[in-house]
Amino acid sequence: METAAENSTASPSGKANKPKAEFAIIIHGGAGTILKKNMTPEREAAYTAKLEEAITVGYEILKNGGSSLDAVQKTINVMEDSPLFNAGKGAVFTNAETNELDASIMDGKTLNAGASAGTTNVRNPINLARIIMEKSPHVMMAGSGAETYAEEQGLIIVDPSYFYTERRLESLKRVKEKEAQEKKEIDTESASLNFYDADIKDSKFGTVGCAALDKNGNLAAGTSTGGMTNKRYGRVGDAPIIGAGTYANNNSCAVSSTGWGEYFIRAMVAHDISALMQYKGMTLKEAAHEVIQNKVPNLGGDGGIVAVDKNGNMVAEFNTAGMYRATMNDKGELKIGIYKE
Ligand code: ASP
Secondary structure (H helix, E strand, C coil): CECCCCCCCCCCCCCCCCCCCCCEEEEEEEEECCCHHHCCHHHHHHHHHHHHHHHHHHHHHHHCCCCHHHHHHHHHHHHHCCCCCCCHHHCCCCCCCCCCEEEEEEECCCCCEEEEEEECCECCHHHHHHHHHHHCCCCEEEHHHHHHHHHHCCCCECCHHHHCCHHHHHHHHHHHHHHHHHHHHHHHCCCCCCCCCCCHHHHCCCCEEEEEECCCCCEEEEEEECCCCCCCCCCCCCCCCECCCEEECCCCEEEEEEECHHHHHHCCHHHHHHHHHHHHCCCHHHHHHHHHHHHHHHHCCCEEEEEEECCCCEEEEECCCEEEEEEEECCCCEEEEEECC
C-alpha cells in the first residue's frame, strides 16, 4: 500500500520532486496468515473500525502541530487497549499461561530510544518505553526491574489477569496441542529436539506499531507486542530491539516491524531499511522491498513493516498473506488494508 505522496522523493534515478507532505502517519496491527476466507464480515469490520479510531488519534495530534512521538504513543495506546491486537489487553500467552509484553519507541530527531521487555503488569508498555527514553539514562529495561520503574514513574499498573482473553488462551491451547503432536511424531522417529515448530509461524499475530512525521519534520516510530504465543524461557522478540522492531532517524525514515521476531532481529530490519536509504540512496519503497521481500525471506523469516520517510512518503511492505494497516496523509485521506492488494 502506498499513499498519494509515494515517489515524491527525488531518487538516484532522478524522479521529479513533488511537494513534501506536511505530516503523515502509518500504522500496523500485525502481519501473518490473514486470509479473507477465514474472516467474518463482523471481524473485518471490528479491525477496520479500530484501525481507523487509532490512526485518527495520531492524525489529530499531528494536524494540530503535536509531535510525532505523541502521535505514535497515543495511537499505539488505542490498539494496546483493544483485545483485537496482540499488544496490551490482547497480548498472547506464554507457555506458562502468563503474558509478557515488549515495546519500544524512538525519536528520529535525537536518536533517543526507549524499550521495555517482558513486563507483566504495565497496562501500556509503549508508555513505559517512552518514560525510559525520556526520564532514565537507559535505553532498555526488562522484567521486574522495568515494572518497578513503571510503578515509580506513576504509570498505570494492572493485575496480570487484566491481560487475560479467552481467545488468546484458546490459541495457546491449540499451539500446545500441535506441539505435543509434533513431539510425539519426533519421538517416534527417535530424534532429539528441544523445540518444536508447532505452528510457530501462526503463533504471532497482531503486534501493533506506528510511524509518523510531524509538521516540524521530526520522525518517530514505536512498536508494542505480547510477542509469540507459547514463548518461554524469557524469550524476547524484535519489538523492543532498537534497529530490529523499531527505528527512526530524521535523515531517513521511521520504521515499525511485525513478524517472526527472531529473523527480524538477525536481519536488523528497521535499521537496515534506514541504512539502505542513507548509505545507498535508495527510496523508502526500494529499501523496504529489499529487506522484506529479499533479506528476511532468504533467512527463512516472514512479516512486514510500516514506515514513513522524511518527506512523508509512506510504505507498508509485507511478505505474509496479510497485514492489518492504515495510513493518513496531511489531507486527512485514510486508507485501510488487511490483505494483499
Ligand atoms: N515480532 C513479534 C515478536 O516476534 C511478533 C509479531 O510481530 O507478531 O515478538
